[in-house]
Amino acid sequence: MLRKRAGLFATIKIKLEFHFAPMLTRIRQFLKSIHNSATPITLLHFFAIMLLISFWRGVWVWQLRDLIPENSTALIFQAFGVGLRLDLVVSALFTLPLFIIVFIPTSLSMNWGKYFIKTWSMISGLAIGISMIIDIEFFREFDSHINLTVTQYLGTDELWQFLWATYPMVRYLLLMIGVTGLWWFGFNRIFRKIHLQPSNPRWLPIPAFLILAILLVIAGRGGLQERPVNWGNAIFSQNHFANQTALNPLYFFGRSMAQLSDTKNLKATLSYFPADTAWTITQELISSPDDIFPNPQNPLRRRHQPPEHPLTKPHIVLVILETFPGEYCGYLNPVYADITPNLDAISRDGITLQRIYANGHRTAQGLGAILCSWPNLPGTPVIYRVEAQRNMPTAASVLGDVGYETTFLYGGDADFDNMGGFFLANGYDRIYEQDDFPADTPATMWGVYDEYLFDKTLTILDTAETPHFLTVLTVSNHQPWSLPAHREAQIPPYRNQSHPNADMLRTMRYVDTTIGEFLDSARQRTWFDSTLFVFVSDHGRTLHQAEFHDPRNPRIVGLFYGPAFIDEPLQIGTITSQIDILPTLLGIIHLDGEDTFWGRNRLMPGPGFAGMLRNERFDWYAGDYFYEEVLGDQSRLYRYSDSWDTGIEDVTQSESVRYKSLQREARAFLQSAYFGFGQRFFDPTNLQVKAD
Template sequence: MDASFAAYLSVIPFFLFLLKAIFPSLPIFNFLKYYTWLFIGVLALLTAIDLELYNAWGFRLDATPLQYLATPNEMAASAGNAPVLLLVLIFLGLALFGFYIFRRLVPHFTFGSRRQLLFIVLSVWFLAFLIVPIRGGLQHIPINQSDVYFSDNIFANHAAVNLPWNLMYSLSKRNYENKNPYEYFPDSSAQNLVSELYKTPAGAQVPMVLKNPRPNVLFIILESYTVKVVGCLGAKPGATPNLDKLAREGILFDSIYASGDRSEKGLVALLSSYPVQTTTSIVKTPRKTEHLPHLNQELEAQGYRSRFYYGGELAFANIKSYLLNAGYDHLISKFDFEAKDYNSKWGVHDHILLQRVLRDLHDEKQPFFTTVFTLSSHEPYDIPIPNKFAGTDETTRFRNSVYYTDYALGQFITAAKKETWWQNTLVVLAADHGHRFPGDDPNDAPSKFRIPFILTGGALAVQQQVISKVGSQTDIVPTVLAQMNLPVNHYQWSKNLLNPHARDFAFYVFNDGFGYITPAGAVTFDNVARKIIRKDETVPPAQLDYGKAYMQVSFGDFLAK
């Protein structure tokens, strides 16, 4: 792979050598010098960036960051915890070392006219020969990442990948056309396996938990909330006292997993019940999101008024196009707040956002559907209140940011309970994705994807219930719609979590891999190496087949959208 990328870089110089052989007076060496210097600098910069992104994301630098270029401020905020000085020093060190090697070890070739024909022949030969290292050899299939994977240790495999080659390959593969890269079974066999997952007995009795079938719906999406910080789900207490209280006042689902690890992917799973893609996202393609079902569309057909609130910039990761396709009546973002309220690098802090929601709902016509997406628990964990937990390490700062959002949520709920609309409102609380902290989980770890999901509010007829069915973000919308006696046939990738006969499973993806969880345990799989990363001893062999089939069929559906 190293030779392959070196050969790609050599195409232009070798072509210039051919021109120089044909036209000896052609000045090419200054161009080649600057060309080399340029790539020394670029590669040094990419290496420094990769060091930090791998620490945060768990995979080598690819085209993923490109979807955030439209929102540079948010990108900068995400990098708020990066050791910038150290990365700059690494970049300068690599660049200067590259310049030194170039100046000291690379000779200057000259082309003599007496050997012009020989030079022409050699230049043509070398230029043509580059195709061999570019494709990785003479084998039938050109080189790809799986060719350099050699270990059961995923970190070792990642380390073997050539960084700039991986980035170039990713850029060339981002816009999938018709080829599904995850074909493990004949299509009919894969479809049959997936269909089995959603079969339930006809006429199964599902408990009804609402006081009436047309409540207001307040859907609060919590940024980066992971089970690992939620007290009522077994974490060390103290970070989420208000969320814990809301769980006691309603229904707590304790075995729910995020479908992916990015915010824009989580929104689609939460609001459209649509599976997440690995190295791309359906949000990037508005023509595809036009064909997605959406909770807002179902409720607006029933006369609901709708609003979406976010304290940051909705252009981030192309989220705005998805929400517009969903048909929200009003979109409220950071630009709807005064500049003096921009207390966070992302936009406005959660307590300011929730105060705005509270004011608007006071006069909102019922029934309403309001979606709120928090942000203060996102990197760089910038909060406007004193720290709850002592320490400056990243895990502690993350816990403090979760505590602050929980504090803001508690203030909001306390005030909301005094409003006339509260007694007829169902509150849905779920995270957009999990988090690697605490514990600095590997990219594929199930614990990184386990998230809270709570139903609460004045419209709920039951309290202090815990549902332990294994499920996913994609199961939330149909669970709510079924309680409202509304059709769920548009949501083929989901089940009703309150149906005791629904199958216990959750599927999630990370970068070019997937995890599949049942009560028997978890298995995670690397789609590049085509190898299991981890597998609990109690997991039966068939569980991996279900995961592969889900990966294949869901991505095929994405391509067909």
């Protein structure tokens, strides 16, 4: 009986092997392909990158721990988990080149394949380390992860001098080299233990290739959801720092580069309305009551009513103050009256813009807004763009047309931020820069101290025979917040050394002192009574980081001073921005006509507004509200108080009518500005037909 049963089982086994042998063979081949060395190498690199990113996220949090709000520990730990989805995207992108190479037949049996794996892993580790270290100080400075802004300064000597003078570069470099070296050593130690089994040169291990390819695609999308992850997936709480901890800096940088440098994407994103509709809304915003738009082929060109008074032609000194936040200016915020006593004094006899906002967060953006009256645009600043290399109206070109000599003074290298080329191409007769000062003139890495700029201004005006327009761009109120040696005793440290910006407040006091000395000297000159002075900040500063974008940060300084030209002191309480400086200046001297400016003469009645673009985020201020939109993504409406010590309230849902109204204004304004620049509507000779 037992023999019969054994024979039966043997027969069944033989039949099963006969029928299923091909299937079993294919399964064995499949499993063999899965265990090909390319599979563990790819997975090793992917997870090693994930681990490295998480480590650097920990370093990022530790270095910025002073910015962490109270009672946020649990959220910070949660942010590490939330951020994994964006980490998957970055890890997949860094792993993709290695994945392709290791699946090339015979690559693992050749020296070049092994060298590539080692070299690429080192490049990946260094790229992540360098980016994360840069992001630490970039975030501290701009309250944002690294983005397109970084690429616009990489080739400048000033940047590298500034980095070495301001940040602990040696410590950061040692940290980056040490961490990357240990990570790379660990990666290679595991890599050497993997049995290198090259693919058969006659065929690719297709099953393993396809499975890993699918996994990398899923990781590159951040999961299996319907749409790929976006940076908004990292926003999981009301805690700004926790949200930014979850947001992968490399992902944010890549997204910024892809969106802001891609014209097609921008055109699609900013095409909110038909062109005619957008321009109709825009014209209502930027026009004064009696303005007309006479040229349908150029909807930006407007004609003002003739002024009631004849044109006056005073000397004009326009001082653009580096990083001068309005909150620290005494006439706007009495808490800091001891910081700016000289600006406070002239504000009592001048015209002050009490609620003026910067249009961007960099000097180059501020120059385009102040001197060209053109809004900040997505991507590169106006003064960088090739369209602006000719016929771009500026304060200098307009005043030059009525007989002014025009001069630009800057304490540093005029080629920085493309300033020299842009200004010489658009109306300035002469540029003074650091090379025009004696070599031993005290300076920072950014340029000579402000007092020497003001001395040069006095010299120019002392010899001026015709009306002169001088633009003075200061540099001293900038990191590393230093003073000339002979001023150290005169200007003591700020009274409260525990203040987070004590060093900056001291340099602001220095700049204000030099302004006072400059004006005192000017009052002794015969030309003082025929001179109009303008003071405006180039941008604000991130003083408040608790909110995603605190409306106090872009508040700046803006005032006009000239006793002979300002009959009565005036405080303008409506919202204004840097683009209003030039039209208001022309209004004070009664120079009107036709122009293609975006700002308004704020001496004329009309509602106030300000548009502030910072990277991909556009804020629109009107009254006690600001509308915020991330281009191509979410938008909100907030109500805020003009007070310096109050917060903001999200009213998107409760005030939906106002939300849609301000959204309509903001979108039309930005759309018209972006497309209008591309169509050269700023060019007074341009008569091209509008494009949809």
